[in-house]
Amino acid sequence: MRRHNIAALLGLAVVAFLAVFSQAEALQSLRATKYVVITVVVTPSPAPVGFLRPSAPAGARQPAAVAANDLLANPFAGPRRVAASNTAWDVAPGGGTMVAQSTVQPPPVPVQFVAKPDPNSIYLHVIPHTPELDVPYGTTNFACAFEVYTFYDKAAYALNDYGQGTTKSGTGTYPIENFPTTSYLSWATPDFSPTFHAYWNSGAPGEKVWTGAMNQAQQHCVDLSIVVPNVLPAGTYTAVIQYNLLVN
Amino acid sequence: MRALSALLVAVLLAAAAAPRAALAAGSTTYGSAVVNYKILPSVHAQVVPNYAAGFGPQGGAGSGSSPAPGAGAVLDGGTVDFGNVVVGYQYIYKYAAQVSVQTNDAAGFVVYAEGATDLNGSNPVPSPSTFPIFQTLYWLASNGSNTPFTPAKSFVKTMGTPIAGGAMGIDYSGVGGKPSAGSVVWSYPVSGNVSQGFDYQLRLPGTIPTSQFNVYVVYTVIGN
Secondary structure, three states, rough: HHHHHHHHHHHHHHHHHHHHHHHHHOOOOOEEEEEEEEEEOOOOOOOOOOOOOOEEEEOOHHHHHHHHHHHHHHOOOOOOOOHHHHHHHHOOOOOOOOOOOEEEEEOEEEEEEEEEOOOOOEEEEEEEOOEEEOOOEEEEEEEEEEEEOOOOOOOOEEEEEEEOOOOOOOOOOOOOOOOOOOEEEEEEEOOOOOOOOOOOOOOOOOEEEHHHOOOOEEEEEEEEEEEEOOOOEEEEEEEEEEEEEEEE | HHHHHHHHHHHHHHHOOOHHHHHOOOOOOOOOOOOOOOOOEEEEEEEOOOOOOOOOOEOOOOOOOOOOOOOOOEEOOEEEEEEEEEEEOOEEEEEEEEEEEEEEEOEEEEEEEOOOOOEEOOOOOOOOEHHHHHHHEEEEEEEEEEEEEOOOOOOOEOEEEHHHHHOOOOEOOOHHHHHHHEEEEEEEEEOOOOOOEEEEEEEEEOOOOOEEEEEEEEEEEEEE
């Protein structure tokens, strides 16, 4: 009786083991990887506000305004100013003389590369549309910032993504950051759903973007939404998203 | 030195201006003159490709191949030659170019860098024969920790006129005499003898044709 119980327990353990690991094995082989590099240029906002003086009625121009306007049209038309001796003028005013800035142009730098075909592109490639996001403070959306193409001819597949370089307990930088900080950059695939998801930023295996059947070719737009917090200094930042094609 | 020059000139002027009568009488008349002069600002600059040991391309993660410098790349000269790279992947070229500037301009200088052209394809010649340099070739200040994904700024194609396809530089006379404001890569606020190194990044989109590509990056240094 006791042997029967042990055998039954062992059997259950084997079944449980197979159940767990057969699921874990599902779509666990990495077939191809691509990185989408997005440059984020944050510009100060809101734009400076200026006030314009209301225009004077026709025929009522003041002498001072006339003189100022004439001076704008021709800065050297006004009363002559004479350069004083022993002064530090770079250019004596009134003469309209120009001094050329010193300019030098050393021999150029030749740059060369040989672009070779990508053997993985038949399975996974990216079509960029907006590689640079010029954004003010606040939230900005970009429709179809890029498209992703997937295909696999030997099995079903899944496309996953996550912030490149992120880990379960690491540190990150704007805009994707690292868990537990939520990414400031979000994505949506409108072919499936308009809902934006903050990019996964705790490393592999990442989040599922879509799945495909064997021999199913798909190409979908990815919309982006980015939040620029008010405390972020203006400047250039980079978001790198890693896309993995996982197959059986 | 300035005082000596001024004194010398003053003496000469005084001598030249002395009345003949006084000279004839054997007496000496003294005078003074203020001489102001300005030392014109000068700027000299050199650019050295592959300026440090360890130069060359890195990256291409996921492409299945590792990059190596092409044959045109030699230490302290030659070409910034990425060698073979794979379409759709990202690379960094360490220690691509170093700009050295010597100037007596107390207001410093500004360094601009632009592509003389877009990327020129050859072997085989793609159609169209060029590919935009903008958002393909990037620059960033050299730093040992730079990677293909470190934030960088894109080179732009010049609005000026390339001379000999860019091999002899860019003529800016038709566009206000200087490069566009957006192509500034380095500003220095005072005079000095200083250097700055730059790395280049190559972010190849999946749409770039397979071919050999060349471009000249032209640095222009202007005193403030």
